[in-house]
Amino acid sequence: MRALILILFYLAAVSAPLALSWLADLPPRSFRNELASALGMLAFAMILVEFVLSGRFRTISNGVGLDVTIRFHQLMARGLLVFALLHPFLYQWLPGPPRPWDPTRELTLTGDVTALASGFLAFIILPAFVLASINHDALGYKYERWRLLHGAGALALAGLLLHHTLAAGRYGAQSELVWFWSAMTGVAVLSSVFVYVVKPLYQRGHPWRVSTIRRVSPKQWVLRVSPDGHAGLDYKAGQFVWLNIDHSAFSLNENPFSLSSAPSQGSEIEFVIKELGDFTSNLDQVKAGDRAYVDGPYGTLTVAGRSEPGIALIAGGVGIAPMLSILRGLDTEGDDRDRVLIYGNRVEEQIVGREEIGTFDRTRTIHVLQEPPPGWDGETGFVSPDLIERSFDAQQFASWLFVICGPPIMMTVVEQALLDHGVSPDRVLSERFQYD
Structure with missing residues (x-):
């Protein structure tokens, strides 16, 4: 339900400028010109909402998962890039200055270089910005430097597009749209202020x-x-x-x-x-x-409030961290549900908390090693669909909660194996932060 509400809010925010431009009741232009303006307004509105999606607002992320909001942020960036690139090429207009007989710009667009320059600059920066974000790992940037460039670049784009929309847009001069774009840009800037100023101030007081x-x-x-x-x-x-x-x-x-x-x-x-x-x-x-x-x-990788009769925890490598958190919580709280922990590593020396894991109540542990030592009596290889099938029975597939954390490839394989065995998606908890 919360995800649905957030989607509706998103659609309302990005479509609001289209509704306001329609309510302005200006004389209609050709379909191509109206579509060009609509795509430009959609792209700008989506860029401004991107600030909120990437702002670590727990009201949003803890409802649907921060990994989901980040993925949505990435996908919407691709969509708005397409809208922005198509926007200027769809226009049909007469060259030259505005005509006295065309005060509402039905046939002409502004020829003011100062009004168009910000749009031209944003048109060049936006593709480079999105492509650099998609490939930032390959570019070799440190996370901190990439984050600084990403935040500063987004603010620069917002400023350029606000100027371009208000100065060059046919609908941007309407008072309702002026207020809307100014307010939306203000929210975007405040989102950055919250992340880069307000949060650090709070953290400094809570070291x-x-x-x-x-x-x-x-x-x-x-x-x-x-x-x-x-x-x-x-x-x-x-x-x-x-x-x-x-x-x-x-x-x-x-x-x-x-x-x-x-x-x-x-x-x-x-x-x-x-x-x-x-x-x-x-x-x-x-x-x-x-x-x-x-x-x-x-994060939403938590079993708090879940009522399934059993819990399966499937971890790879350092993905054991949240599983330890969950198992420690269940153990200290006296939860009496059965649990199965599948824990994959490359070598035996990488197993974290092995002795403690063996002490957890009602927990059956299956260790998996890619490179087992001589005499190893556990599972070998990878956390595979075959291992998943052998580790659970039909009743467990039909009713248990499954929690997954580990390398992206392992998570994909396990998720698909669970779905193939009829596990409903609402009983599969996972978080991933590598997509591109």
């Missing part, structure tokens, strides 16, 4: 301190942080946060990590982090007492 950090495998660490002068974080087992260590609260040096601790374990929170680059490659330099900041919680 954390690194309490412990230890290496648990050649490439994996367990990090714990404690609240410094405040009550801590109100979260659900399985959620994640953005973590910033040893930088200013206003720094862009923050990265998303799943929580591996459970709320019932106290105010200290824990992470299982794998070395992948940028911040994670410098974990050996983090020490107890370092200042940290936390933005969250986010």
Whole structure:
């Protein structure tokens, strides 16, 4: 229901300028000219709504999942790019200055270079902006630099398009549209202010301190942080946060990590982090007492409030973090439902929390190794459809809740295997943040 409401709000926001332009009751132009204006207004409205979709607003993301809003943000960027590129080529008009007998621009468009220059510049920047965002991993940008360029570029585009719409658009001069575009641009700017100013100010007043950090495998660490002068974080087992260590609260040096601790374990929170680059490659330099900041919680990978008779947790690699959070929560809360944990790794040394996992009540654990050592008596290879089929019976497929976290390929394979066995999508919980 919340997802439906959000979709309706989105449609209302991006179609509002079309409705207002129709209510202006200007003399109609040719179909091509009206379509050109409509595509331009749709593209601009969609760009402004993109600020809200990418702003980490928990009211939105915790209702449908931050991964869903990010994916929607990506798909809408592609759509608005098509609209924006088509927009100027559809116009049919007479060259030259406005005619006295054409005050409503039915036949002519403005020839004012200053009014059109901002549109030309946005027309060049927008494709480069979207393509760079799609391929930012391949471009080799650090996450922090990409985020800065992405935010600054979006604000620059919004400013250029606001000027172009009000100065060159036929409908942009209408008072209702002037108010609408100004208000929408204001909301977009305020969204950025909220993310880059308001949130850091709050975080600066609610700092954390690194309490412990230890290496648990050649490439994996367990990090714990404690609240410094405040009550801590109100979260659900399985959620994640953005973590910033040893930088200013206003720094862009923050990265998303799943929580591996459970709320019932106290105010200290824990992470299982794998070395992948940028911040994670410098974990050996983090020490107890370092200042940290936390933005969250986010995510819908949580079993809180679910009533299914059993829970299956399927993890690959560092995807064990939210599973540990969920299992720890279920255990400390005395939940008596049966559980199955399938945990895949490349080698045995990468298994995190093996002894603790073996102590969880009512939990059957299946370890899977791609490169097993001699004498290994667990599963080998990958978390495959065949393994999924052998691990659950028909009754479990028909009624249990399935939670998945791990490499994108593994998640896709497991999701499809579950659907093939009749598991309804509402009983499959997963989050993914790599799409392109």
